[in-house]
Amino acid sequence: MDSGGRSEPFDERPPRADGSGHRVPEGQAPEEYGDHRGRGDHDEHDHRSRWPLVAAAGAAGLYGGAAVSILGTETGLVPPLLGVGLAAAGTIVLLAGVAGWVDQAFLAPARDERGPRTSRASYVSTTLLFLTTDVSTFGALFIYYFVVRIGAWPPAELPPLLGSLVIVNTGILVASSVTFHYAHRALERENQRRFLGLLGTTLALGLVFLAGQAYEYYEFVAHDGFTLTSGLFGTAFFGLTGLHGLHVALGIGGIAVLCWRAIRGHYGPDRDTSITTVSLYWHFVDAVWLFLVVVLYVGASV
Structure with missing residues (x-):
């Protein structure tokens, strides 16, 4: 926190290897800190997580496929196997989205202790x-x-x-x-x-x-x-x-x-x-x- 009482920008990396947990002061070489501020808007764009949307699309396929399968079984209007295939594809996409989300948001910061700051918002x-x-x-x-x-x-x-x-x-x-x-x-x-x-x-x-x-x-x-x-x-x-x-x-x-x-x-x-x-x-x-x-x-x- 600076002298004006403002919180420092969010950073969810583990504490530095020296155990201090302090950030490198302003003005210190960005290369040493792993700071990518020079990348500007591109850096911020890299930190926007798309995995929740992938997971949501997969969930929609899973639930939609289940509904189509039930509809086909009860009414015969559509082949039930069509719903089964859609549900299976949705499940794969859902699991991939969840895995990517967990890796990007939770595991990557643990692996990269000197990586760039992540965007909380x-x-x-x-x-x-x-x-x-x-x-x-x-x-x-x-x-x-x-x-x-x-x-x-x-x-x-x-x-x-x-x-x-x-x-x-x-x-x-x-x-x-x-x-x-x-x-x-x-x-x-x-x-x-x-x-x-x-x-x-x-x-x-x-x-x-x-x-x-x-x-x-x-x-x-x-x-x-x-x-x-x-x-x-x-x-x-x-x-x-x-x-x-x-x-x-x-x-x-x-x-x-x-x-x-x-x-x-x-x-x-x-x-x-x-x-x-x-x-x-x-x-x-x-x-x-x-x-x-x-x-x-x-x-x-x-």
């Missing part, structure tokens, strides 16, 4: 754009569910949905958002021990939530005979909860990378872009689950 803005596309994806499935509700209700295959398991699972996911928030706060206050503890707790809670959702699926399939093919409601239920579970799994992967880097000491009050972007994603996943519980679990039970 560009990563946050592309993450928000990715989440905006996700709202549309979830919205399409919710609209499908609302259309199902307009027809004959309740469906004969409706199992008991609202029980202790979903209530406990909801509390676990909400708690994980709280621990993530306060982990970030601890980092901003330079309390590394508290930061590591809360971040690890967030990861553990996410894993417990995912295990709880898997157990819920087991109960529905094995004991109630309720599956994806159990009519229109079964398609809506497993489509929405499965999509959310996929998002949770991706979020857990991101948090695991954060934990790995945090243990290596890569984060600080002015080196937190990865923490910010993953926390935005995780809070979004939490909010979607709360809406899903109200609309799907509670709504289907009344």
